[in-house]
Amino acid sequence: MAKLNIVSAINQALDQEMARNNRMIILGEDVGLEGGVFRVTDGLQAKYGAQRVMDTPLAESGIVGTAIGLAAGGMLPVAEIQFEGFLHVAMDQICNQLARMRTRSRGRLGLGVVIRVPWGGGIHAPELHSDSPETMLVHTPGLTIVQPSNPSDAKGLMLSALRLGEPVIFCEPKRIYRAVRGEVSEEDYTVPIGKAHVAREGKDLTIVAWGAMMREALAAAEELQAKDVSAEVIDLRTLSPMDSETIIESVRKTGRLLITHEAPRTLGLGAEIAARVAEEALSSLRAPIERVTGFDTVMPLSQLEEHYLPDRRRILAGCEKILSF
Amino acid sequence: MYFGRFDPSKGESLQILDPQGRIVKGFEPGLPDARIRELYERLCLMRQADRAAMNLQREGRLGTYAPVYGQEACQASSAFLESSDWMVPSYRESGALFMRGVPLSSIYRYWMGDERGMSFAEGTCVFPIQIVVGAQPLHAVGLAWAMKLQAEKAAAVAYFGDGASSEGAVHEAMNFAGVFQTPTVFICQNNQFAISLPRRQQTAAATIAQRASSYGFPGLLVDGNDLLAVAAAMQEALTDAREGRGPRLIEMLTYRFGPHTTSDDPTKYRTDAELEAHKPLDPLLRLRAYLQSKKLWNDTDEARIMEKGLAEADEAIHQAEAMAPAPVTDIFAYTYRRQPPYLKRQQEDFLAFSASKSGGESHG
Incomplete structure (x- = not known):
């Protein structure tokens, strides 16, 4: 088994699922050519093309709002919000729209959308790059909120999130993105969501x-x-x-x-x-x-x-x- | 082709049928007579159903309701969608939902507070009504984007109003649509008021349609009280979108005859004289005048269709009111696909409490 950090483990999960599921797409700011500001999507645009790994205009509400439509239209969108402090710009789309669509449509539009967000402090970043606003999301019924603490869980939880068929906010602890390394199996495996x-x-x-x-x-x-x-x-x-x-x-x-x-x-x-x-x-x-x-x-x-x-x-x-x- | 021919920034707009019901010189009706007659009948039914909803609210049998009175021709735009085109409505879309085939009884039930009113059959390309002003055009862009990625020849239609045009999410929606050239048709029904705020205080721009050019796609201003103009613009925009020519924005200039909702008192922000001045522009009047001038319609037809509208509304109300209330367990049923254990407990505790309190009377 290879020793990976959390960045590489999530990248591997995204890569493996994209290879398996051609409905999966990635969208967000700088996720394509640049591979994300933390390089979590590094290499994926080169491998899967700009039709599947898409750099969007700089608009968080737009990213989440279109992800809702993309999911309803049959795709599996994986959106990145660059830092948790920018999540609030998209809060209407996350809390009022995404989280409620299953109820609003009486179960017809249960949306498989994964929103990846680098989370928390400790990287000496500017203001609004270091917060932990999970309570705002947890207080919104209809959302699933996940946060891994190590590379192996990061991969397994991401694969679970991608297959859940419900909106998942995937919080990535940026302080330990590269600081924690661990054995990660190359195999396809999942870590159950909803289980401590x-x-x-x-x-x-x-x-x-x-x-x-x-x-x-x-x-x-x-x-x-x-x-x-x-x-x-x-x-x-x-x-x-x-x-x-x-x-x-x-x-x-x-x-x-x-x-x-x-x-x-x-x-x-x-x-x-x-x-x-x-x-x-x-x-x-x-x-x-x-x-x-x-x-x-x-x-x-x-x-x-x-x-x-x-x-x-x-x-x-x-x-x-x-x-x- | 009308997009590109009329420049909204110069105030140019498309009108095919003038307020007297005459075809404007140089234009064709664009639809066969039988289709125009059928659409007129549908507009009459829509008006009667809308009126019935207002009356029901006054009688306390229906909750807050946002009427479409005056906007019937705009609402009829949804009649031009194919079954594979998505419709993404706001809350003032009872008429458009009706034209799209959603049963009247479902629309009434929704406004009666029954969530089952927005329960459509699998495969129905209609989003449920969305309440936050301006949030839903992004969903239409996402849907259109999905269709483009899957190489499907279909469009997604976003409904919103002049008030929503000020929302950031509407800007983001049009910008994404332009960048990714999604097959999205944006329909802005400019009914000239956002509750109390008149359109001129909503934006300093001369028109909303002209904004399309700043997003890199065509926009068209149409007379929203002219069904033939609405139809022509809609058919062209849908074809362009489906054929891969990118998004389109149609601003339909109309006038809300009724209040914003049943909770609103429009006399606070507009005069009776202003309202009366707009009444001759009623979308039904001119269509009826056109049909009568072509001997396709007479007073007997008019009386018959209005009667039919009342009967259909009555029947739908009867159906809606005859439905047993949703079981209380519905509260817990749809938030998650798999109910978390603590939520299951909340449901069980509440059911046990209800049973003990009502002496065993079932809410379930």
């Missing part, structure tokens, strides 16, 4: 993370192990529809829960996870639920972003807090 993954088993506390925060969570768990604390780490993988069963099952075992995410705390996904655990497993909890998250502020520019983004040390501090409760 227990990335590390443990018995003393549960840490829930996704995307780039998984690296920090696993590093924290490793350090805890040295102190004889066994942390279970759950990679959420699908943010919506969320697999709370796996989390609840884990909390029943460990009795302690820490959730970490880059997004602001208020109404971040941690809030929903905490609510579900409180509803289902209150009596299992031996300590208050801890959230280690971004602050309820605007995401700072690069000079201060490392202080904003939760890291291994803040996760460890949070773990100590609930362990000593």
